[in-house]
Amino acid sequence: MWWHQHNLCFRRPIEEDYSSGDVEEKVAAIAETDESAESEGVIDSHKRREILSRRPSYRKILNELSSDVPGVPKIEEERSEEEGTPPSIATMAVPTSIYQTSTGQYIAIAQGGTIQISNPGSDGVQGLQALTMTNSGAPPPGATIVQYAAQSADGTQQFFVPGSQVVVPAATGDMPTYQIRAPTAALPQGVVMAASPGSLHSPQQLAEEATRKRELRLMKNREAAKECRRRKKEYVKCLESRVAVLEVQNKKLIEELETLKDICSPKTDY
DNA sequence: GCAGGGAGGCGTCATTATTA
DNA sequence: TAATAATGACGCCTCCCTGC
Numbered sequence: 001m002w003w004h005q006h007n008l009c010f011r012r013p014i015e016e017d018y019s020s021g022d023v024e025e026k027v028a029a030i031a032e033t034d035e036s037a038e039s040e041g042v043i044d045s046h047k048r049r050e051i052l053s054r055r056p057s058y059r060k061i062l063n064e065l066s067s068d069v070p071g072v073p074k075i076e077e078e079r080s081e082e083e084g085t086p087p088s089i090a091t092m093a094v095p096t097s098i099y100q101t102s103t104g105q106y107i108a109i110a111q112g113g114t115i116q117i118s119n120p121g122s123d124g125v126q127g128l129q130a131l132t133m134t135n136s137g138a139p140p141p142g143a144t145i146v147q148y149a150a151q152s153a154d155g156t157q158q159f160f161v162p163g164s165q166v167v168v169p170a171a172t173g174d175m176p177t178y179q180i181r182a183p184t185a186a187l188p189q190g191v192v193m194a195a196s197p198g199s200l201h202s203p204q205q206l207a208e209e210a211t212r213k214r215e216l217r218l219m220k221n222r223e224a225a226k227e228c229r230r231r232k233k234e235y236v237k238c239l240e241s242r243v244a245v246l247e248v249q250n251k252k253l254i255e256e257l258e259t260l261k262d263i264c265s266p267k268t269d270y
Numbered sequence: 271g272c273a274g275g276g277a278g279g280c281g282t283c284a285t286t287a288t289t290a
Numbered sequence: 291t292a293a294t295a296a297t298g299a300c301g302c303c304t305c306c307c308t309g310c
Binding site: 224 | 294295296297298
Binding site: 271272273274275276277278279280281282283284285286287288289290 | 291292293294295296297298299300301302303304305306307308309310
């Protein structure tokens with residue numbers, strides 16, 4: 001079976017170095033080699049073991065198990081509704097720009113103008129808050145008013161924006177409102193200007209950029225670790241259920257074998 | 271109530287796998 | 291091949307159970 005091929009060995013020796021890709025092809029090729037080798041009595045078991053001990057992905061394992069076994073749920077690429085993802089996030093576009101606020105929140109501006117806010121401590125996309133961009137009212141030339149229904153915004157956030165853009169607080173209405181615009185006029189108090197990576201000069205700016213990148217990387221890895229643990233739990237559940245099924249099958253086969261033995265071995269009456 | 275231990279989750283780092 | 295995602299390992303924390 002497939003999981004026997006992988007031998008559930010997730011950690012390969014460090015000194016071993018494989019190039020990525022085509023595990024299945026290599027396994028199949030080795031299997032063919034084994035068939036021909038059996039006649040010669042030579043099996044390259046070491047090479048086979050090396051390739052088969054490659055650490056698999058839980059997602060890949062479970063998806064392939066699912067294709068083999070009907071009824072086994074597949075791991076979806078994105079989280080399902082069990083995670084409580086709002087419907088608007090389900091169709092979330094890929095962020096093209098990610099900014100960080102002074103309070104640590106991350107703002108992703110996707111293609112099409114969709115804006116999401118993510119809290120670093122939040123659980124994945126659950127922390128994302130959908131924003132809407134409007135041009136209502138009479139914004140200054142070149143300005144876009146950003147309205148968002150933040151649940152915990154204090155209205156005093158400062159956004160780090162790459163390039164020469166700034167985010168200007170513009171309270172118009174009940175919701176906190178910001179404007180992203182070029183600093184053609186004098187900057188209001190509290191507005192933060194951030195240079196683009198290409199124009200960073202001072203060590204302080206470089207350090208801030210490095211810190212931002214690190215925070216972003218940690219946040220992504222944090223979410224990845226959560227997702228990985230969720231997949232691992234699902235994978236273990238899948239294996240446990242498969243063990244139960246196979247035990248039942250094994251028991252039935254043993255019973256069937258005993259029945260056939262009784263039928264095929266006539267009693268000798270002397 | 272309290273100490274101790276096991277289980278489970280989380281964040282981070284290092285490493286490996288995958289993708290563009 | 292570089293960038294990114296995925297995952298193992300480790301340490302820490304919290305919760306729950308058990309024995310005293």
